[in-house]
Amino acid sequence: MSRDRHLGTATIDIMGTGMAAYRRLLAHPTVRSVLVLGFMIRVPVFASFIVLTLHVVTGLDRSYSAAGLLETVTTVAMAVAAPWRGRALDRIGLRATVGPMLVVLVVVWSIAPFVPYAALLVLAAVGGLANVPHYSVMRQALISAVPDADRKAVLSLDALGTELSFMVGPVLGVVAATRLETSWALLGTQLVALAGGVGLWLANPPLVREETAAVATDGEPATGAGAVAARDRAPAGSTSDVPPGPLWRNPTVLAVLFAGTATTIVLTGTDLGVVAALRHMDQPGSIGWVLAIWGAGSALGVLVYGALHRPVPLNVLLALLAATTIPVALADDRLSLVLLLFVCGLFCAPTITAASEALSRAVPEGSLGEAMGWQGVAFTIGGATGAPLAGLVIDHGGWQGSFVAGGVVALLAAGAALALEAGRTRARVQVPRRAGA
Known part of the structure; x- marks a missing residue:
């Protein structure tokens, strides 16, 4: 019995310390703003996925196979673009990477809800290639904002926000697609998601630590090779x-x-x-x-x-x-x-x-x-x-x-x-x- 009590007390102490870490992280202004912004972006993104499927099936009167093909095209385009988008974030920074994408996405999703299926496939592929890399940006910003000891906790908070977004977004998407014409529901969810991307561009959270960003010798950029140099000089x-x-x-x-x-x-x-x-x-x-x-x-x-x-x-x-x-x-x-x-x-x-x-x-x-x-x-x-x-x-x-x-x-x-x-x-x-x- 004594051993069980000690084990229970130790478990409570560990969890209490962990929850204190969460409270400390949520008090950090950068962490808090990134988490809120991430939730605001991911909810309409998850909603747009279900709205896009319902738009193909009900709005365009196509099959679920056609909806699946559209999702596959979008996903493959996003996967193809992901490494070079991430490399651009490392080399030229958030605003220079995300700004042109937002312009392309505004054009794509202003047109895509009102075109036939074949044209929608093409536009969805373009939209996938220009997709804002919110996943990479959020995690980079959170990692750079906290000490190494808090990395696991802050990434867990981000994952928790993603789970909550996944639970809320599709429900809102179904509500929007059933109460509005699917074309307008698709336009609305995509524009809200883009508004989150604009908010990300305006916030411009640091993607590297302050000591890394401070390194700029011989014209070397603060990211890329400069970031590696700063990392090598870190304690x-x-x-x-x-x-x-x-x-x-x-x-x-x-x-x-x-x-x-x-x-x-x-x-x-x-x-x-x-x-x-x-x-x-x-x-x-x-x-x-x-x-x-x-x-x-x-x-x-x-x-x-x-x-x-x-x-x-x-x-x-x-x-x-x-x-x-x-x-x-x-x-x-x-x-x-x-x-x-x-x-x-x-x-x-x-x-x-x-x-x-x-x-x-x-x-x-x-x-x-x-x-x-x-x-x-x-x-x-x-x-x-x-x-x-x-x-x-x-x-x-x-x-x-x-x-x-x-x-x-x-x-x-x-x-x-x-x-x-x-x-x-x-x-x-x-x-x-x-x-x-």
Whole structure:
């Protein structure tokens, strides 16, 4: 009993300290403004996705396949542009990168709601290429605003805001698309999202730390190479052991991106699996609130994760996500499905957050925008792979297969990441031995 009381007291102390960190971060003016701005941008962005689908299906009287093709075109265009958008953020800054995009997007989405389907495909592709990289910008701004010790907590707050946006945005999108003509609903949601982009351009939050931005020698820019130089001059312990060279030659970066792809495969498979399961149980009307409970579990999980003192390794979180996703296949009614989904949801946002944190520590500060762009590509690949994989196993093995397949992929990815990390550890140990021999 005494031991249990001590354990409970220690847990309360740790969580209390973590919540104090949240209060401290929310009192930080830059952190607070970035989080609020991020919520204001992401809600209409999530709303616009559902409105775009409803516009194709009801407004243009096309099939769901046509709506899916439009979403694929938009997503692929965003993924193609993500690395160079991130590189532009690193090299020329936020305003010079985002300003031209906003002009293009205003033109595109002022026209797109009122054109036939074929023209909409073209305009959506252009809009995807010019999409404002709010994901990269928000996370870069938050990372640069806080000490390294608060990085996990502040990224967890951002993930929490994303989960809340995901829970609110689609609902507002459905309301807008059912009460207005879909063309006007699409115009409205896109213009509100663009207003958030303008707010981001006006706020212009710093994307690198003050000591990095202060470095400008021999005409060297404050970002890019200058950012790397400042990072090299930073005090010991404030940066990670970053190997030189292109990002794609960094094994840690590749491992994190691979883990991000596997995570998205799991989440996509779970999303489709829930729809298939509830249809099989003759409960299609429950899809919305069941997914919301899954999201609530994810929000709670990331809130707890960010309050922890010690970070949980990415491969461990990925394994836990897999281990809690596979049992969802055992659900035999709606109640058990909801409970199992809530449990696996606890590890969704923490895994994504851990991936972003690991990636931010694996690259120089001056390359963070490019790295976040590549992470967007990894997530896109995961979604593009997870959807057909889940559909295939659902068609041939029932809805349970989507949870099992996604979990197995995540377990394999976690094992591969663990093996890679073990190999790097052995290599670091062997090099000093050979040098001393």
